[in-house]
Amino acid sequence: MKPTHIEHIGIAVKNLDDSIKFWENILGTKCYAIEEVPDQKVKTAFFLIGQTKIELLESTDVDGAVGKFIEKRGEGIHHIAFAVDDIDGALNEVQQSGIQLIDKTPRKGAEGLHIGFLHPKSTFGVLTEFCGKK
Ligand code: CMX
Numbered sequence: 770m771k772p773t774h775i776e777h778i779g780i781a782v783k784n785l786d787d788s789i790k791f792w793e794n795i796l797g798t799k800c801y802a803i804e805e806v807p808d809q810k811v812k813t814a815f816f817l818i819g820q821t822k823i824e825l826l827e828s829t830d831v832d833g834a835v836g837k838f839i840e841k842r843g844e845g846i847h848h849i850a851f852a853v854d855d856i857d858g859a860l861n862e863v864q865q866s867g868i869q870l871i872d873k874t875p876r877k878g879a880e881g882l883h884i885g886f887l888h889p890k891s892t893f894g895v896l897t898e899f900c901g902k903k
Contacts, residue, residue, distance in 0.1 A: 770859040772851035776882075776900045777815075777822035781835050781847040785827040789814050792823060800825075806879050811835050813879045824850075824879065848896035850884070856901025860885045868892065875901065 782788040789800045802815045810833025814825040826847060828836035838847055853859040856875045864870050869891035878884035878900065887897040
């Protein structure tokens with residue numbers, strides 16, 4: 770289940786529009802998609818750098834994962850996501866090795882991807898996501 774590449778880095782932001790302007794300037798590339806993901810209680814904006822995306826995350830609900838993160842820790846890097854060929858197999862494999870999962874089965878994420886999170890208590894403090902196409 771070796772990940773193929775870093776699919777994206779998720780960054781929690783207070784205001785998507787302000788952050789998009791900053792990242793467009795820094796990266797020299799336009800945000801190519803804005804999408805709300807109701808299941809995750811976020812609005813996302815994407816930039817493509819090589820094979821990897823920067824995913825800006827604005828909370829749509831103070832009680833959602835990003836809303837709570839910003840309340841507690843402020844803006845900043847929220848998670849790192851790895852692309853895997855077999856999302857079900859990857860989640861199964863890490864669970865078997867004793868790592869605590871947030872999602873035992875994949876959920877629907879942005880861009881039609883199937884996603885599953887590993888708990889930061891089990892990953893040395895890094896909220897880690899696997900993404901797959903199914
Ligand atoms: N990175 C590292 N640690 C984190 C974290 C993050 N992004 N978010 C929370 N934590 C830590 C907290 O600091 C806390 O640690 P302490 O107990 O030492 O204080 C612990 O995890 C529990 O956090 P909490 O604030 O009590 O919040 P919850 O338990 O309600 O939720 C988590 C934490 C990770 C389980 C939850 O955020 C979650 O399920 N995340 C997965 C889904 C997600 O992040 N969706 C948004 C992005 C979606 C997308 O990319 O499309």
